[in-house]
Amino acid sequence: MSLQVTPFADGGSKVTIVYDIPKSELASVGIQHGTTLFEGRLDGSNLTGKARLTGRCGIVQYDVRGLYDARSLASFYLRGPSPKRGNDCTIQSWDSAGPNANLRFDPS
Numbered sequence: 001m002s003l004q005v006t007p008f009a010d011g012g013s014k015v016t017i018v019y020d021i022p023k024s025e026l027a028s029v030g031i032q033h034g035t036t037l038f039e040g041r042l043d044g045s046n047l048t049g050k051a052r053l054t055g056r057c058g059i060v061q062y063d064v065r066g067l068y069d070a071r072s073l074a075s076f077y078l079r080g081p082s083p084k085r086g087n088d089c090t091i092q093s094w095d096s097a098g099p100n101a102n103l104r105f106d107p108s
Contacts, residue, residue: 004016005070019037037052
């Protein structure tokens with residue numbers, strides 16, 4: 001993953017997280033180098049925005065939030081209920097406990 005921080009004039013920042021080298025199972029659903037996983041806004045240490053979940057049904061975005069210190073190399077999480085789709089690709093429910101609802105990032 002690659003994290004990009006772009007300052008805004010109002011003191012906040014745009015934050016984008018993209019895939020550098022996706023795992024092979026992710027490549028099979030269309031995720032490649034440069035595919036966006038998250039896009040949002042950083043105000044102080046509060047990071048909010050939209051995560052993107054890609055699968056056989058295409059891309060769906062969902063709200064996530066977390067704390068992030070741009071001066072730190074510490075791991076951080078973005079959390080928010082992620083959609084669970086049925087066989088017909090409609091959203092059937094929202095999962096607050098699974099891996100897509102608890103995204104961990106390790107800045108380097």
